[in-house]
Amino acid sequence: MDSVNSHEKIELSPSVCEEIDQWVAKYPVDQKQSAVMSALRIVQDDHDGWLTTPHMDAIADYLEMPAIAVYEVASFYSMYELKPVGKVKVCICTNISCMLNGSDQLVRHLEEKYSIKLGEMTEDGQYSLKEVECLGACGGAPVVQIDRQYYENITPEIIDSILDKLD
Amino acid sequence: MSDEMVTIQVDGKSIQAAKGSMLIEATDNAGIKIPRFCYHEKLSVAANCRMCLVEVDKVPKPLPACATPVMDGMVVHTKSPRAITAQKGTMEFLLINHPLDCPICDQGGECELQDVSLGYGGFDSRYVETKRVVKQKDLGSLVATDMTRCIHCTRCVRFGDEIAGSRELGATSRGEHTEIGTYIQKHLDSELSGNVIDICPVGALTSKPFRYNARAWEMSQKETIASHDCVGSNLSLHVRRNEVLRAVPKNNDAVNECWISDRDRFSYEGLTQSRLQEPMIKQDDKWVAVSWDEALEFVASELLSRTKNDAAATGMLMSPSSTIEEGFLLQKLARALGVENVDYRLRQSDFSETQTPWLGQSIADLSVNNATLLIESNVRVDQPMLCHRVRQSALGGGEVMSLSSVGYQMNFSMHESCVVAPQRITEELAGIAKVLSNLSEGSVCDELVSLYPGIEPSPSAIKIAKSLFDGATSAVLLGSMATSHPDYGLIQSLSVEIARLAGANVGVISHGANSVGLNLMNMLPKKELASAKSFGDMQSEGMKNVVVYNFEPVYDTYDAQTCLAMLRSAEFVVEFAMFENDAQKDYANVLLPITPNTETSGTFVNCEGVWQSFTGAVKPFANSRPGWKVLRVLGNLHNLEGFDYMDSSEVLAECKAHASELAGISASGQWQRQLDSSAGVARIGSVSPYAVDSVVRRAAALQKTSLAENGVVRLSPELASSLGVQSGQRVNISQGDETIELSVVTDHSVAQDSAVVPSDVVVSGVLGSLYGEIALQK
Ligand code: SF4
Ligand code: FES
Ligand code: FES
Numbered sequence: 001m002d003s004v005n006s007h008e009k010i011e012l013s014p015s016v017c018e019e020i021d022q023w024v025a026k027y028p029v030d031q032k033q034s035a036v037m038s039a040l041r042i043v044q045d046d047h048d049g050w051l052t053t054p055h056m057d058a059i060a061d062y063l064e065m066p067a068i069a070v071y072e073v074a075s076f077y078s079m080y081e082l083k084p085v086g087k088v089k090v091c092i093c094t095n096i097s098c099m100l101n102g103s104d105q106l107v108r109h110l111e112e113k114y115s116i117k118l119g120e121m122t123e124d125g126q127y128s129l130k131e132v133e134c135l136g137a138c139g140g141a142p143v144v145q146i147d148r149q150y151y152e153n154i155t156p157e158i159i160d161s162i163l164d165k166l167d
Numbered sequence: 168m169s170d171e172m173v174t175i176q177v178d179g180k181s182i183q184a185a186k187g188s189m190l191i192e193a194t195d196n197a198g199i200k201i202p203r204f205c206y207h208e209k210l211s212v213a214a215n216c217r218m219c220l221v222e223v224d225k226v227p228k229p230l231p232a233c234a235t236p237v238m239d240g241m242v243v244h245t246k247s248p249r250a251i252t253a254q255k256g257t258m259e260f261l262l263i264n265h266p267l268d269c270p271i272c273d274q275g276g277e278c279e280l281q282d283v284s285l286g287y288g289g290f291d292s293r294y295v296e297t298k299r300v301v302k303q304k305d306l307g308s309l310v311a312t313d314m315t316r317c318i319h320c321t322r323c324v325r326f327g328d329e330i331a332g333s334r335e336l337g338a339t340s341r342g343e344h345t346e347i348g349t350y351i352q353k354h355l356d357s358e359l360s361g362n363v364i365d366i367c368p369v370g371a372l373t374s375k376p377f378r379y380n381a382r383a384w385e386m387s388q389k390e391t392i393a394s395h396d397c398v399g400s401n402l403s404l405h406v407r408r409n410e411v412l413r414a415v416p417k418n419n420d421a422v423n424e425c426w427i428s429d430r431d432r433f434s435y436e437g438l439t440q441s442r443l444q445e446p447m448i449k450q451d452d453k454w455v456a457v458s459w460d461e462a463l464e465f466v467a468s469e470l471l472s473r474t475k476n477d478a479a480a481t482g483m484l485m486s487p488s489s490t491i492e493e494g495f496l497l498q499k500l501a502r503a504l505g506v507e508n509v510d511y512r513l514r515q516s517d518f519s520e521t522q523t524p525w526l527g528q529s530i531a532d533l534s535v536n537n538a539t540l541l542i543e544s545n546v547r548v549d550q551p552m553l554c555h556r557v558r559q560s561a562l563g564g565g566e567v568m569s570l571s572s573v574g575y576q577m578n579f580s581m582h583e584s585c586v587v588a589p590q591r592i593t594e595e596l597a598g599i600a601k602v603l604s605n606l607s608e609g610s611v612c613d614e615l616v617s618l619y620p621g622i623e624p625s626p627s628a629i630k631i632a633k634s635l636f637d638g639a640t641s642a643v644l645l646g647s648m649a650t651s652h653p654d655y656g657l658i659q660s661l662s663v664e665i666a667r668l669a670g671a672n673v674g675v676i677s678h679g680a681n682s683v684g685l686n687l688m689n690m691l692p693k694k695e696l697a698s699a700k701s702f703g704d705m706q707s708e709g710m711k712n713v714v715v716y717n718f719e720p721v722y723d724t725y726d727a728q729t730c731l732a733m734l735r736s737a738e739f740v741v742e743f744a745m746f747e748n749d750a751q752k753d754y755a756n757v758l759l760p761i762t763p764n765t766e767t768s769g770t771f772v773n774c775e776g777v778w779q780s781f782t783g784a785v786k787p788f789a790n791s792r793p794g795w796k797v798l799r800v801l802g803n804l805h806n807l808e809g810f811d812y813m814d815s816s817e818v819l820a821e822c823k824a825h826a827s828e829l830a831g832i833s834a835s836g837q838w839q840r841q842l843d844s845s846a847g848v849a850r851i852g853s854v855s856p857y858a859v860d861s862v863v864r865r866a867a868a869l870q871k872t873s874l875a876e877n878g879v880v881r882l883s884p885e886l887a888s889s890l891g892v893q894s895g896q897r898v899n900i901s902q903g904d905e906t907i908e909l910s911v912v913t914d915h916s917v918a919q920d921s922a923v924v925p926s927d928v929v930v931s932g933v934l935g936s937l938y939g940e941i942a943l944q945k
Pocket of ligand 2: 093094095096097098099133134135136137138141142143
């Protein structure tokens with residue numbers, strides 16, 4: 001008998017299910033799994049901005065797809081968090097345009113400011129820094145995303161004032 | 168794909184290819200080699216390794232041969248400078264992160280990456296940066312991993328999705344960080360998981376039990392036939408210094424394609440465990456090893472004098488996984504001695520049925536049935552390669568339904584799953600027949616009407632009947648558990664009636680590797696001979712002399728308690744055995760060590776009726792001898808006529824002459840019901856997939872998988888709550904005068920008031936009937 005294969009289970013809340021259902025309704029009945037990206041986002045928003053394995057398992061059950069397929073999507077896209085994140089999630093684009101326009105300095109500045117590295121969270125759970133791929137806003141490089149908001153042409157000074165205002 | 172052909176030109180040669188097929192199929196058929204990693208002929212096209220790039224005229228860039236459909240007049244160059252540059256470029260990329268650990272890699276010598284890099288790799292690496300390292304995964308007891316070696320071809324991922332029907336492996340994360348694995352700590356559960364070892368082109372997924380045991384070039388390859396189910400998968404055994412070190416599939420599109428079950432792959436581990444080494448005789452309650460001459464002369468003289476007086480009190484019982492040669496010779500010997508009590512149906516309790524238990528159609532045809540009804544069949548784990556075909560039918564839009572006492576989990580979706588307690592199966596079948604008589608405007612036979620007057624078909628029965636009736640080709644399949652059911656004969660009669668009304672095929676999926684062959688060899692009592700005793704009669708009437716041929720009564724019989732009682736009260740028991748066990752030392756008088764099918768030649772007839780012969784891959788273990796040779800010598804010692812065979816092929820020729828053609832299964836005439844209502848809890852005694860025969864039971868790695876599920880009782884949640892027990896708790900289970908303790912798993916798929924108490928390898932006591940009443944206590 002093999003005990004490794006039993007895992008903790010959770011149920012999705014009714015309000016979360018309701019929201020997922022709206023997305024499921026947009027696709028053909030036999031293609032429920034098309035709603036997986038929305039479902040991950042909804043569940044993540046409902047859980048302090050990050051996803052646990054039982055959350056992903058619950059989504060897999062709900063959309064009748066293999067759990068591993070949910071893990072694949074969630075680990076592929078950088079907007080899904082698989083570890084706890086800070087209240088303010090600062091995403092810095094480090095791709096080519098932003099890099100040429102100084103994203104490196106920005107990264108260095110923020111890492112020093114919060115004494116954490118990219119991909120880490122401050123001890124008080126307030127801030128997370130995250131490196132992301134091209135945000136599709138190269139015209140405004142370097143670009144930073146905080147929550148759902150893009151900020152363009154960012155310098156260390158500008159980012160400080162933005163973050164100050166958020167506090 | 169259509170039958171239409173197009174003509175293309177490859178490397179100056181003009182070849183024909185089916186329209187719509189991929190370039191690589193055409194070149195493979197024509198024997199033109201194109202390197203590849205991700206392409207596999209039985210899997211979907213992923214085209215993600217780019218190793219198969221070729222040059223096509225009028226196309227500006229090299230194209231992947233595995234994902235480029237052929238077009239009439241296409242001109243292809245597989246070895247032009249441009250094609251070679253592209254292939255070499257791909258190779259260099261693939262090797263960037265691949266470790267250079269071939270000397271310690273199990274795949275070394277049989278590695279596709281190694282082979283291809285010899286042809287296309289650079290002499291040295293231009294890469295100076297650090298290579299990526301991927302953490303080891305623990306996928307359980309069968310598959311070993313070295314994920315740093317993975318080249319992300321995704322064959323293993325597609326295999327899970329498309330063939331195993333349960334996606335356990337996946338590609339998580341992205342780019343440089345992509346990893347193949349289960350993401351969470353998880354062991355592979357699939358009954359087909361070992362196939363990923365074969366399809367992985369590198370040493371990322373290898374066999375755990377075989378790990379570091381041998382190099383590919385040290386072994387020789389011998390062909391054989393798997394002996395653990397009625398499919399008869401074709402195998403290649405890899406042998407070194409007279410030892411079987413591993414088993415891999417041998418392609419046979421009519422039987423197992425290029426896959427095999429984990430059971431067929433890993434059971435070789437059991438071949439050399441606790442083998443009986445010498446012939447032994449019990450003298451004054453002590454076991455003494457003796458020479459073959461002494462043992463055989465003793466057996467011959469005892470059998471002769473005993474059968475002279477008491478042929479009617481002599482019985483010969485044989486494992487359904489014995490070869491056709493052994494079966495033919497044992498019944499020939501028995502009948503020459505005047506013994507008509509012979510049987511191989513050890514896991515049966517209803518012996519009214521004597522027709523050959525075969526599939527009624529070919530294995531390959533299972534994948535094109537429009538409607539399939541599985542009766543008491545856990546085909547997924549019991550006969551994985553048959554399930555593979557049934558699954559193909561379901562994927563192709565066919566409707567697969569089940570009627571059983573457990574809603575077995577299949578690796579495809581069921582059109583309908585009707586779960587009823589074992590005693591209610593025949594009722595449901597009668598209901599289906601009734602609905603069909605309305606649909607077909609035919610009428611059901613009188614026997615059915617009088618046995619089930621006024622039956623009200625259940626909604627499930629209606630759905631099943633409709634599907635069987637509408638399907639252009641439909642099949643009613645009796646699973647191996649159905650053959651164990653106390654109402655097997657009745658189930659078969661009802662199935663034939665259903666098939667007649669629905670225009671369907673009836674088939675039986677039998678226990679063991681060779682039930683079909685042994686039936687054809689008449690290794691069972693003749694119906695026309697009223698005094699001939701079946702295994703059941705032998706047990707109820709008691710036997711003075713018994714021959715036990717190659718089975719372990721505690722595990723391999725329908726009712727171990729009763730069988731053991733018969734053997735213990737017999738005066739003289741000769742056992743032909745591969746293995747030693749405690750029980751045999753108690754009831755037997757003589758033990759004759761015989762060989763498994765890897766050590767002798769023989770033939771199995773699979774469920775479709777194909778005769779598959781094999782020769783021994785290694786020499787007989789210790790002082791054991793092939794069973795057919797022992798039987799031959801016994802025949803000679805008795806001075807019986809017709810036992811002067813020079814080799815097994817002469818026996819086979821005689822078997823062939825004796826075998827009748829397989830005919831469609833017809834009404835058996837059994838219209839009596841044995842299992843009516845059950846007052847207590849009904850036992851569903853399925854046979855755990857890794858406990859089906861003495862070899863598998865001794866295969867260590869298989870026993871560690873979750874499928875083996877040893878020591879567990881499955882209860883419906885209702886039954887569990889009425890007993891006040893929960894999953895994980897222990898309960899006492901009593902049957903007859905034996906009580907054992909098992910750990911509870913509550914399971915929605917088990918019929919109410921029933922408990923699945925499998926026959927498995929850790930049963931601490933000897934239980935009774937597979938379908939019988941049991942008592943449970945907290
Ligand atoms: S583990 Fe093997 S089969 Fe699976 S993706 Fe990697 S190289 Fe391919
Ligand atoms: S590179 Fe930063 S937004 Fe495109
Ligand atoms: S074999 Fe064609 S791309 Fe992999």
